[in-house]
Amino acid sequence: MPRRVASQTKYEALTMLRNGEQLLLLVILPVIALVALTKMDLLDTVLLPGTTRIDYAVPGVLALSVISNAFSGQGIQTGFDRRYGVLRQLATTPLGRSGLVAGKLGAILLVLGFQCLLIGVVAMVLGWHPSLPGVLAALAVLVLGAVAFTGLGMLAAGTLRAEATLAVVNLLWVLLAVAGGTLAPAAALPEWVAPVVALLPSAALGDALRAVLVPGASAGLAGPLLILAVWAVAAWAATARWFRWS
Amino acid sequence: MDHPLTPTDADQQLPALEVRALSMEFNVSHGRGHHAVRAVNGLSFVAAHGQVTALLGPNGAGKTTTLECAQGLLKPTGGTVRLLGEDPWNAGPLLRSRAGVMLQDGGLPQSARPGEFLRHVSSMYRQPADMSGLMDRLGIHSFARTPLRRLSGGQRQRVALAAALAGNPEIVFLDEPSAGLDPQSRTVVFELIAQLREQGTAVVLTTHLLDDAQRLADHVVIVARGTVRASGTVAELIAGDDGGRPGALRIGLTAGQRRAWESAPPVSSGRSTSESEEPPTGVSSFGRSIGLNVTLEDDRVTVTGDIRPEVLAHITSWLADTGELPTSMTLQPRTLEDVFLAIAGREIR
Incomplete structure (x- = not known):
């Protein structure tokens, strides 16, 4: 079982990284966002005393990378695999349905590792000085975020037509990035909408990463983690209930 | 494992x-x-x-x-x-x-x-x-x-x-x-x-x-x-239940036989559902009860369905009554297609 899942993980990860559009979504757009948030004054209203733009940019861009990868990237790939019968074909091999899902999750974590490494290096070039405890806590949050967004991506891929999945996840990627509490905290949004946005998985992931990575952050970690965990459980429960293989 | x-x-x-x-x-x-x-x-x-x-x-x-x-x-x-x-x-x-x-x-x-x-x-x-x-x-x-x-x-x-x-x-x-x-x-x-x-x-x-x-x-x-x-x-x-009766009987008619067939065919298609249902005047009811399928195209007659010995006897006797030999007459072996159409054909068409 582990050997077959590892084989599927490698295959899925290579398929994602070799696809031009996926690469744009996975690394190029997040890196552009990182540079833009560092060089422009977009985040200046939320900066705490003693912090810099890059301290806020990195957690937001890491959250965006998770959405690019687990939700948009794997959602689109799985949607088309479903349309072309690839899911059913692989489910009839010894890999099976559970092995296939495990392989996809493994590929998402592998690609996420690659994204974090690249973003970390670019951020350090731009002057980021992370703390080791902060980075370790962030990795744990990233894994939880990846599980939640994989569930949401699978739900879209397993219930909508492939083209509809493509449209929905790309539209949501833009909305969540700009106004979903991903790149900038929900608190920075107008008062009437902020409490609602804070309940989105994107805001919960962004807020949790900011709580562990921004030096001297005052916002709590427990609330966002709880919201993210609820989304993860709900998304996977809905996927288990409604996912269609054909 | x-x-x-x-x-x-x-x-x-x-x-x-x-x-x-x-x-x-x-x-x-x-x-x-x-x-x-x-x-x-x-x-x-x-x-x-x-x-x-x-x-x-x-x-x-x-x-x-x-x-x-x-x-x-x-x-x-x-x-x-x-x-x-x-x-x-x-x-x-x-x-x-x-x-x-x-x-x-x-x-x-x-x-x-x-x-x-x-x-x-x-x-x-x-x-x-x-x-x-x-x-x-x-x-x-x-x-x-x-x-x-x-x-x-x-x-x-x-x-x-x-x-x-x-x-x-x-x-x-x-x-x-x-x-x-x-x-x-x-x-x-x-x-x-x-x-x-x-x-x-x-x-x-x-x-x-x-x-x-x-x-x-x-x-x-x-x-x-x-x-x-x-x-x-x-x-x-x-072979089926009947030991493999022919799939089709094909007869080439002379011009006279064709006219006779057109005015009063000796066999007719279809399966009658009730005994009281009479065929049109002059048309033989032979074939109705056993569900033969009969077509006349130009001077060629094709009979498919359950071709029993009495079917052949009935038709050859009609041919003999015309006083002429048909131009051709063949019994064709049944194919899988005949079997398939007999079983599934009525439902798909």
Whole structure:
């Protein structure tokens, strides 16, 4: 079982990284966002005393990378695999349905590792000085975020037509990035909408990463983690209930 | 997981696949709610090792749904399926490694290249087939590095067949294996199927091509509207219950006979539902009660259906009464197509 899942993980990860559009979504757009948030004054209203733009940019861009990868990237790939019968074909091999899902999750974590490494290096070039405890806590949050967004991506891929999945996840990627509490905290949004946005998985992931990575952050970690965990459980429960293989 | 990978003798005694009273209902949602559609309705058949079993039937007969239940891709709503003695829906990796599947819609990722995809599928099996040899045999090497989306239907079909055979299966399911194949590929695929049979593999395939069934199958299962209408070897099906009466009687009429036939045919088509229903004046009711099908085209008469000796006697006596010999007269042996149309034909038309 582990050997077959590892084989599927490698295959899925290579398929994602070799696809031009996926690469744009996975690394190029997040890196552009990182540079833009560092060089422009977009985040200046939320900066705490003693912090810099890059301290806020990195957690937001890491959250965006998770959405690019687990939700948009794997959602689109799985949607088309479903349309072309690839899911059913692989489910009839010894890999099976559970092995296939495990392989996809493994590929998402592998690609996420690659994204974090690249973003970390670019951020350090731009002057980021992370703390080791902060980075370790962030990795744990990233894994939880990846599980939640994989569930949401699978739900879209397993219930909508492939083209509809493509449209929905790309539209949501833009909305969540700009106004979903991903790149900038929900608190920075107008008062009437902020409490609602804070309940989105994107805001919960962004807020949790900011709580562990921004030096001297005052916002709590427990609330966002709880919201993210609820989304993860709900998304996977809905996927288990409604996912269609054909 | 350390299971023996070779089947035991007991396994070989069992049929490779046993489908009993299978039913499958789908909930179809539409504007105002759901309704159940029954795709398979009490279907039973058995597929043996070392034999080609063909499910033959018109489109929508329930062939693919039956295969998907047997492959563990669908959970039947009724009846039982035993694949190599086990329940395919709850199949573990070992059972799945013993069955190969070629899906009707291909099951191939469009952006992948055949070579790497087949190597990947091979990596799922502990004792994979010689994939390079298989690709050679199926002529895949020449396009192994071309993305699947750029391949023709027949090329993709060959890749899907190689994927189904990647694990040296004991039973292989082929859904419409010859669809989209050019004549050369068809020959290669048919030879491969014959070789699998010789190796003792159970081959279960679906087709709506009578020619394929007649050429390949040891055992034919005719399916229509979700149930088995007839099954047996091709020879058995052709022989039928009556020992193989002819499929058709063809007579070439002289001009005089033709005029006589047109004004008062000695036999008529159709099956009368009530005895009181009289044919039009001058038309013989002969043939009505046994459901003959009679056509007159130019000067040729074709009679199909249950051609009993008395049918021949009746018509030859009518011919004798005209005082002329017909220009020709032949009894044609029954074909699988005659059997198939007799069973499924009325329902599909």
